[in-house]
Amino acid sequence: MRGPVASTPTAYPGEVLPTPRDIRIRAAALAWCEQLRARWGDHVPAAEARRFPFEDGSIFLYGQQGIFKPRELGDGPLSIRTSLSGPYQDEVRDGGESIRYDYSPRPAENEGLKRLAAEMTPVVYLVQVKPKPAPEYMIVAPAFVLDWNDAARTFEVSYQPAAVAGGAEELRETSVLEKRYGLQVLRARLHQAHFRKEVLSAYRNRCAVCELRVRPLLDGAHIVPDSLPGGDPVVQNGLSLCALHHRAFDRRILRVDEDYRIDVDPAAIHARDAEARRALLDHRGARLVLPPRRELWPDPERLRRVLGA
Ligand SMILES: [Zn+2]
Known part of the structure; x- marks a missing residue:
């Protein structure tokens, strides 16, 4: 039995209408998620995401169960959450148009989500992108069942x-670009979040140039950009770089040859800029700090391609 696909939501049996307070709680959760994303990007520390402020107190955003309804909320679940147990490719359906999410073993949670689908009520979708003990989440909000x-x-x-993604034919026609855009963004975010996790882990959470170990300032940088052939999200096409060295690498101020030697363009640096000399020029001629596992080292062929480009 398939769920609602009509452009007008059909009332689901056992419908529970949201109270004004339910609506305010859900809106507060979505606003909180927007703030988290602005601050942390797609790597929100679990401790930051756990609760959101509401009126004089705070409410849990997610719980132990994958499908979670805080006790303050009456109309249905607030969030759904994945763990790192499964291969992430399974999350995105064939064609990349949406995400599959497994039923909860608890029937009440599943019934609740079906109700929200019928009413087109948004939920928060949390994808774990870093394992314990300090998990991080990519947060998609609003998300719709x-x-x-x-x-x-x-x-x-x-x-x-649902009205846009699976609704009436004319709606589908007019929204196809918007839909595609939104979903590509989602797929790209998922790929990038998992890519960063793999790359940072291979490099033991340090910048390959300066060894900075402040994780929120580290990126999984692509050697060959992901928009080009060969730009696959594999560790061998990645470098763990701090924000400064990532930007410098993308702008070709900092280059890496196939023997992993660092070069810096002196023309980009003002002679009297002592800080730029220390942060950039001093690394000239040094070798990248590579992953302990040889098979995860950057692909020399890809480095060569970028140098020659
Ligand atoms: Zn660095």
């Missing part, structure tokens, strides 16, 4: 409400 499949026991979750 589009549909479900009782046989496969999966929900279909998207950036877009």
